[in-house]
Amino acid sequence: MLFKVGLRNILRNRRRSAVTGLAIAVGALALLVFGTFQSFIFAGFQTQVVRGRGHFTVFRDGYFLYGAGNPAAYGIDDYKSVLALIADDPTLKPMLNVVTPTLSLFGIAGNFQGENDAAKTFLGIGVVPSARERMRQWDQFRIASPYLPDLRLADDDETRGLIGVGLARILNLCGPLKIANCPTPPTSTTRKLAAADAPQEDFSALVAGDLDRSPDAVRGMPHIDLLAATAGGAPNVVSLYLAGADPQGVKEFDDNYIGMHLALAQQLLYGRGEHKVTGIVLQLHRSEDMPAARARLAALFKEKGLPLETRDFAELTPNYNQTLTFFRSIFLFITVIIGVIVLFTVVNTMTMAVMERTNEIGTTRAMGVRRSGIRRQFLLEGSMLGVIGASLGVVLAVIVAAIVNRSGLTWTPPGNANSVPLGLYLESPALFIGTWLGLVLVATIAALIPANRAAKLPVVDALRHV
Amino acid sequence: MNASAEEPVVRLRGLSKTYATGAVAVAALKGISLDIPRHRFSMVVGPSGSGKTTLLNLIGCIDVPTSGTVEVCGEAVGRLGDNALSDFRARNIGFIFQGFSLIPVLSAYENVEYPLLLVGTPAKERHERTLAMLNAVGLDEQEKQRPNELSGGQKQRVAIARALVKHPEIVLADEPTANLDTRTGAQIIELMHRVQAEFATTFIFSTHDPQLISHADETFTIRDGELIGARPPGGAP
Numbered sequence: 002m003l004f005k006v007g008l009r010n011i012l013r014n015r016r017r018s019a020v021t022g023l024a025i026a027v028g029a030l031a032l033l034v035f036g037t038f039q040s041f042i043f044a045g046f047q048t049q050v051v052r053g054r055g056h057f058t059v060f061r062d063g064y065f066l067y068g069a070g071n072p073a074a075y076g077i078d079d080y081k082s083v084l085a086l087i088a089d090d091p092t093l094k095p096m097l098n099v100v101t102p103t104l105s106l107f108g109i110a111g112n113f114q115g116e117n118d119a120a121k122t123f124l125g126i127g128v129v130p131s132a133r134e135r136m137r138q139w140d141q142f143r144i145a146s147p148y149l150p151d152l153r154l155a156d157d158d159e160t161r162g163l164i165g166v167g168l169a170r171i172l173n174l175c176g177p178l179k180i181a182n183c184p185t186p187p188t189s190t191t192r193k194l195a196a197a198d199a200p201q202e203d204f205s206a207l208v209a210g211d212l213d214r215s216p217d218a219v220r221g222m223p224h225i226d227l228l229a230a231t232a233g234g235a236p237n238v239v240s241l242y243l244a245g246a247d248p249q250g251v252k253e254f255d256d257n258y259i260g261m262h263l264a265l266a267q268q269l270l271y272g273r274g275e276h277k278v279t280g281i282v283l284q285l286h287r288s289e290d291m292p293a294a295r296a297r298l299a300a301l302f303k304e305k306g307l308p309l310e311t312r313d314f315a316e317l318t319p320n321y322n323q324t325l326t327f328f329r330s331i332f333l334f335i336t337v338i339i340g341v342i343v344l345f346t347v348v349n350t351m352t353m354a355v356m357e358r359t360n361e362i363g364t365t366r367a368m369g370v371r372r373s374g375i376r377r378q379f380l381l382e383g384s385m386l387g388v389i390g391a392s393l394g395v396v397l398a399v400i401v402a403a404i405v406n407r408s409g410l411t412w413t414p415p416g417n418a419n420s421v422p423l424g425l426y427l428e429s430p431a432l433f434i435g436t437w438l439g440l441v442l443v444a445t446i447a448a449l450i451p452a453n454r455a456a457k458l459p460v461v462d463a464l465r466h467v
Numbered sequence: 468m469n470a471s472a473e474e475p476v477v478r479l480r481g482l483s484k485t486y487a488t489g490a491v492a493v494a495a496l497k498g499i500s501l502d503i504p505r506h507r508f509s510m511v512v513g514p515s516g517s518g519k520t521t522l523l524n525l526i527g528c529i530d531v532p533t534s535g536t537v538e539v540c541g542e543a544v545g546r547l548g549d550n551a552l553s554d555f556r557a558r559n560i561g562f563i564f565q566g567f568s569l570i571p572v573l574s575a576y577e578n579v580e581y582p583l584l585l586v587g588t589p590a591k592e593r594h595e596r597t598l599a600m601l602n603a604v605g606l607d608e609q610e611k612q613r614p615n616e617l618s619g620g621q622k623q624r625v626a627i628a629r630a631l632v633k634h635p636e637i638v639l640a641d642e643p644t645a646n647l648d649t650r651t652g653a654q655i656i657e658l659m660h661r662v663q664a665e666f667a668t669t670f671i672f673s674t675h676d677p678q679l680i681s682h683a684d685e686t687f688t689i690r691d692g693e694l695i696g697a698r699p700p701g702g703a704p
């Protein structure tokens with residue numbers, strides 16, 4: 002009977018109920034559209050980061066805090082054994098998509114081809130090309146652009162590499178690399194930079210002869226020379242043939258980035274010494290396995306007495322959590338505003354309902370309905386308004402999401418060089434359930450005030466009300 | 468309750484009710500004592516503002532006296548808390564209001580069924596009793612109609628059926644014919660008389676309708692909050 006009376010009273014004041022329900026529906030729609038957009042951003046951002054650097058990177062203890070100053074000193078000893086230990090572990094194995102070594106280093110890059118004499122410090126990353134390609138295919142959330150193979154690097158050709166567009170511009174490589182919208186630096190500036198950054202003649206002398214070792218496959222590509230200090234402190238030089246330029250999202254990184262084959266990076270950093278790596282990258286099939294995988298890695302390293310630490314992609318990408326926090330703050334702000342609007346709308350509607358039905362309240366109380374029964378009745382009506390409005394909002398949100406997801410919109414996220422599809426991520430059951438429940442709860446709480454007022458009405462006063 | 472048939476169904480002693488209107492206190496009832504016998508057609512009569520409705524409200528346990536005691540069906544209701552009073556009303560007292568006071572979103576059938584829901588009557592019995600009561604008041608054909616689809620007389624019939632369906636000890640009717648034309652009023656009085664006899668219920672009216680008063684077994688006359696007469700004289704202690 003409670004439901005029957007509640008529903009019929011809602012239908013009795015169709016216009017008022019419709020306005021209230023619509024206010025709740027619009028609130029739900031706004032929350033869900035922003036929430037699904039936020040989920041899309043999170044999923045897209047995570048996909049981008051995990052494709053690039055995996056879920057975890059295993060470092061030698063201390064590297065994360067101090068290693069950037071001297072990567073060679075923080076190399077992982079006998080890294081191939083560590084790789085095998087991780088890859089063959091029965092607990093980790095089913096979770097792992099890719100396990101691959103990586104080596105970070107820095108030095109000076111110079112372009113001395115022809116008339117060029119530009120040099121610039123660089124930040125290099127050595128990778129296993131085939132592993133990098135497997136990582137690029139990760140798409141747990143099924144929202145990324147279709148995978149396009151990148152064959153510019155190859156496992157069997159360690160002389161090829163990639164360069165950031167900014168660094169290519171500085172090194173006067175825009176023409177040879179056919180980079181669009183890439184101005185050539187003024188000659189005077191280039192010479193000045195070169196003079197400041199590197200002792201050009203010594204550098205050229207070190208490189209001499211190295212070019213002759215280049216394989217036939219890379220002939221015709223522009224090449225640069227990389228100078229770095231080995232683990233032993235001696236200068237070492239290698240040549241790198243550039244297969245292309247990749248824009249990096251952050252200018253500072255774009256102006257310094259060089260990607261290369263792991264073997265070349267090891268040759269540059271360790272020379273004839275033991276080749277190490279600075280990190281072992283793990284990419285899991287599913288991000289949900291991260292806690293379990295991390296716990297297992299810690300146990301494994303402890304068990305084997307290995308001085309290694311594990312850092313996840315959020316720790317290694319500072320703007321990841323910042324972006325998440327930023328969006329969550331906006332979402333919270335919107336949620337509070339919508340919650341307050343819904344609260345006041347339902348309070349107003351239910352207060353009107355109580356006023357209009359005061360005599361009815363008196364009648365039912367006289368017939369033997371308890372105060373709690375009156376309270377329940379109005380609470381139920383408030384929550385029914387919430388259910389109707391929130392359900393309508395969910396339906397509208399799904400329709401809007403379907404339209405947006407089919408519209409082919411794109412956008413360029415912060416810290417990203419390329420535009421990515423813009424969409425609303427519907428596979429967020431927690432968001433939908435949370436929004437629905439939250440609005441129903443707010444509507445119910447809003448009804449509590451007038452419901453209490455109705456329950457406390459003296460019966461004779463209520464009966465006297467016209 | 469457990470009271471015998473000879474005992475009065477309502478026993479009022481020294482009943483006073485004072486309303487505070489700002490700084491002014493208005494005495495609606497002044498020390499009224501009376502007994503109302505069972506299974507009778509009793510009327511509280513008097514001019515407007517004499518305190519009839521206040522008296523009925525106190526007997527109906529929907530208001531509390533300033534002083535004095537109210538005993539209904541052998542129960543001293545002043546000792547009961549709000550929930551207990553609600554339950555007591557649900558079991559023992561039916562109300563018929565001047566303005567009908569039907570629940571507008573419920574059909575005639577549902578309005579009549581409502582009191583049975585409050586006392587937890589099983590569904591089958593509820594259905595049978597509701598239909599029987601609608602039949603008793605001659606509204607079999609209108610059971611699906613909402614109050615706004617019924618005439619004044621039909622509404623009051625629904626109200627009577629609603630008051631009687633749970634077989635209460637007492638039915639309180641506050642000016643039940645006031646909103647009805649003379650012919651319909653007469654029909655309603657006749658109906659109430661008939662169902663009162665059929666269900667052996669005590670009817671207590673407040674009225675100044677001479678047509679209704681002429682059907683009274685007992686009348687209690689009130690003026691300015693005081694009981695000034697009872698007919699037959701045994702009505703007052």
